[in-house]
Amino acid sequence: SQKIEQNSEALNIQEGKTATLTCNYTNYSPAYLQWYRQDPGRGPVFLLLIRENEKEKRKERLKVTFDTTLKQSLFHITASQPADSATYLCALGYKLSFGAGTTVTVRA
Amino acid sequence: GAVVSQHPSRVICKSGTSVKIECRSLDFQATTMFWYRQFPKQSLMLMATSNEGSKATYEQGVEKDKFLINHASLTLSTLTVTSAHPEDSSFYICSARDMGSLSSYNEQFFGPGTRLTVL
Numbered sequence: 516s517q518k519i520e521q522n523s524e525a526l527n528i529q530e531g532k533t534a535t536l537t538c539n540y541t542n543y544s545p546a547y548l549q550w551y552r553q554d555p556g557r558g559p560v561f562l563l564l565i566r567e568n569e570k571e572k573r574k575e576r577l578k579v580t581f582d583t584t585l586k587q588s589l590f591h592i593t594a595s596q597p598a599d600s601a602t603y604l605c606a607l608g609y610k611l612s613f614g615a616g617t618t619v620t621v622r623a
Numbered sequence: 624g625a626v627v628s629q630h631p632s633r634v635i636c637k638s639g640t641s642v643k644i645e646c647r648s649l650d651f652q653a654t655t656m657f658w659y660r661q662f663p664k665q666s667l668m669l670m671a672t673s674n675e676g677s678k679a680t681y682e683q684g685v686e687k688d689k690f691l692i693n694h695a696s697l698t699l700s701t702l703t704v705t706s707a708h709p710e711d712s713s714f715y716i717c718s719a720r721d722m723g724s725l726s727s728y729n730e731q732f733f734g735p736g737t738r739l740t741v742l
Contacts, residue, residue: 561730
C-alpha cells in the first residue's frame with residue numbers, strides 16, 4: 516500500500532538554526548511533491564512544489580530537495596524564527612495524500 | 624493567491640441532526656473541490672472529490688449516504704453530514720484547484736476549516 520512518512524512528530528530548535536524535516540514515501544511514483552504549513556485550527560497553506568526533474572527548490576528561507584531514487588524529500592527552514600512554529604505536511608498525488616506532519620517549535 | 628472560504632467556521636449540533644458545510648472559491652472557478660477530515664493530532668484524510676455538475680467520488684470507507692456532497696456551481700461545494708453522531712465530530716476542510724491558472728495548476732487552496740462537534 517502507499518505510505519507517506521514524516522520522520523518525526525515534533526522538532527524543537529533554537530531561533531536562527533536550520534530545521535530539517537524528512538518525508539519518505541513508498542509505492543508512489545510522483546511527478547511532483549508538495550509541502551504545506553498548517554497552523555492550529557486552520558487549513559493547510561501551500562508552501563512549495565517540487566517536480567521529479569528538479570533536485571532542489573528555494574523560496575525565501577525555505578529549501579526543498581527531492582530524490583526520486585531514495586524516494587525522499589527534505590524540507591529546510593533556514594535562519595528559523597518563532598513565527599515559523601507550525602506543523603509542516605508533505606503531500607503527494609493529484610488528490611493530495613498527506614503525511615502525518617512534523618510540528619516545529621522555534622524557541623526564541 | 625486564491626482564497627477559499629468555509630461556512631460555518633464551527634458548529635455544535637445534537638446527535639441525529641444534519642449539518643451543512645459550505646465551501647466557496649472567492650476569486651476563481653473550481654471545477655474540482657476536495658473534502659478532507661482531520662482528527663486531533665492526525666493528518667488530513669481525503670473523504671471525497673467534488674466535481675461540478677456530476678456526482679462526487681468518495682474514498683474507500685467513506686459512506687456517501689452519510690456525507691452528501693453537492694457541487695452546484697463553479698464556486699460552491701457543500702458537504703452535508705446527515706444524522707450526525709459524536710464520532711463524526713472532527714475538523715472538516717475543503718480545498719479547490721484554480722483550473723484557470725496554468726502556473727498554479729497543481730496547487731490546491733484550502734479553506735480555513737469547519738470544526739464540527741456533535742453532542
